[in-house]
Amino acid sequence: MMVEKVLSTIKKWDMVHEGDTVIIGVSGGMDSMCLLHIFDQLKDQLGISICVVHVHHGIRADAGEDVTLVEKTCEHLAIPCHVSYFDVKKLAKSYKLSLEEMGRKIRYDVFEQQRLRVKNGKIAIGHHINDQAETVIMHLMRGTGLKGIGGIPPVRDFIIRPFIDCTREEIEHYCHEHQIAYRDDYTNALNVYTRNKIRHTVIPYVEEQFNKNFVQHMVNTAHIARSEDDYIHGIVLEKMEQVITRKDNSYTIDLDAFNALNLVIRRRIIRQVLHQLGSLKNIEYKHIEQILQLAHKEVSKKIQLPKGIVAKKAYSSIIMSVLGENKTKAFEKDVHLNTKTYIEALDSYVEVRLLEAQKDNIPKNLYTKWFDYDKIKYNLKVRNRRQGDAIVIRGIDGQKKLKKYFIDAKIPREERDKIPLLVDGSQIIWIIGHRISEHYKVTASTKKILEVKYYLEEDYQDA
The missing domain is CATH 3.40.50.620 (HUPs)
Structure with missing residues (x-):
């Protein structure tokens, strides 16, 4: 039945x-x-x-x-x-x-x-x-x-x-x-x-x-393919830690360690890096093969991929990043409680929900953060940087200019417009993927917690 x-x-x-x-x-x-x-x-x-x-x-x-x-x-x-x-x-x-x-x-x-x-x-x-x-x-x-x-x-x-x-x-x-x-x-x-x-x-x-x-x-x-894919994916994540160094939004692949891996794992690692750089949309088999072939090319050879991604051969490595010339235009989206907001400019989502006050288990994930809800005074928005932006940071008397923060954090100039900001009016609550404002942090007196999650679009894709 x-x-x-x-x-x-x-x-x-x-x-x-x-x-x-x-x-x-x-x-x-x-x-x-x-x-x-x-x-x-x-x-x-x-x-x-x-x-x-x-x-x-x-x-x-x-x-x-x-x-x-x-x-x-x-x-x-x-x-x-x-x-x-x-x-x-x-x-x-x-x-x-x-x-x-x-x-x-x-x-x-x-x-x-x-x-x-x-x-x-x-x-x-x-x-x-x-x-x-x-x-x-x-x-x-x-x-x-x-x-x-x-x-x-x-x-x-x-x-x-x-x-x-x-x-x-x-x-x-x-x-x-x-x-x-x-x-x-x-x-x-x-x-x-x-x-x-x-x-x-x-x-x-x-x-x-x-x-x-x-x-x-x-x-x-x-059914068989899903089981085997899950198994291989676990191996890929383990090997990535051994062969890749990430700095900001740039991935450096150590070719000596990378080339020692099985071809199946090498292909998977390339796909995972492309995923983390922004999107697998429009990425084809030929693109993966072109990146693999870079290992045998001369220094400074590079290839251009969809979504502004570039892979470049260095002396003993391949560096994958997003070209600065594909500058992200100004964007701004309202964010509402208990909703998931699509940020078209970044192919990403921001999800917001209200939690009962908790003092334990504050998330350490770069893309999930908690904030003191009662300190928020205006409508929340997600946008990229504007002139004069600043954030409250521990140890700083008052606020730190966002431009100065980016410089100190060694974030490349071409990447700065791509970094989304969660703002309360004109106040930055969270440099998404980086720091949160000291003013909005959860404390012992917090009564309501605002949980904010940031996702890439493909994390929601399904057949």
Whole structure:
């Protein structure tokens, strides 16, 4: 029975715990409506609360009927429902993304914002076995490594996929058996999208001509790849400490130690450095190979990569950094409590939440900090530097000019505009990734704590 199968998956992957609030992403389609009904049956047994989030993309003329179905179903089941409206076509044009990419980005942003509003939030998505196979095939067609072959993880951070062991046929049978109403999105049948072509053309052809168990074999392959990828990643992080020196936003790779490593590990190290420099977006196999070949080039040879990243051969090392000529323009974004704010200029996010006062376990992470909430007087913003900026630092009588701080910290001039600042009015609270203001630190008299986290955009990416 499907309910028991989903329950088994939830327990196998430790997806939820008693007291959690599960936010279900419900489009109105078959998969998500089925997920909603099954969670409604399991919520008491699991000791959880559930709510629904629906995103209206403003693309299809009949999308309003999806909203009506989701809202009426939630009303009937007495489940809270939150609907958000967006003009995805307009936003996609503005962000220079495809409709698929923009729609996905919006959905996950909305899910995450709702998660921050609830207690112990988890985000449940209706991906199933067939979605997993399609994702693996898509990645293989574009060219990928173990991570891409690993497809969709059952659990990633706060995102859970309780249907990951179920087939589309099982979900369809359950909906018909229990007379669950759902909406058919006609765009799923159009062979203008890559995923739809794989679903309607590639997979049926392979099943008919080569292997009727093709989908399950793809899923098994993904499971093996994820396990092996996790193992190799652990080795890579260990070796990076031995062969790389980081100074500010520049990475120096010791070639003697680096070249002694297996080629698999060397490639992975390069990818990890590129990730830490800002983004893997638009990074291709050829770019990794070009960096590896630098080891055998003459001194001062360099290559230019996407996102302004440059790799340069020194005497016994490769230095990877971001070119100063790709100067970051001035940016400023309002930051609100219990939300995740996207900083487009840096492909990053800032997440803010309020905590009960604690004096222990103050985070030491460079990108997670605590502040005394009651000392904040104005609306919080994240921006880059402005003329006259200063910060309160221990041992300094009054404030230290930000320019002087950057000079003393030996932060290259070309990197200074890229460093985000968390500010309270005109006062710097945190030079993100560096110092925090002495004035806003948590003390014995602190009553409320503001926790702020900073993430790169790809830390939220998922299939």
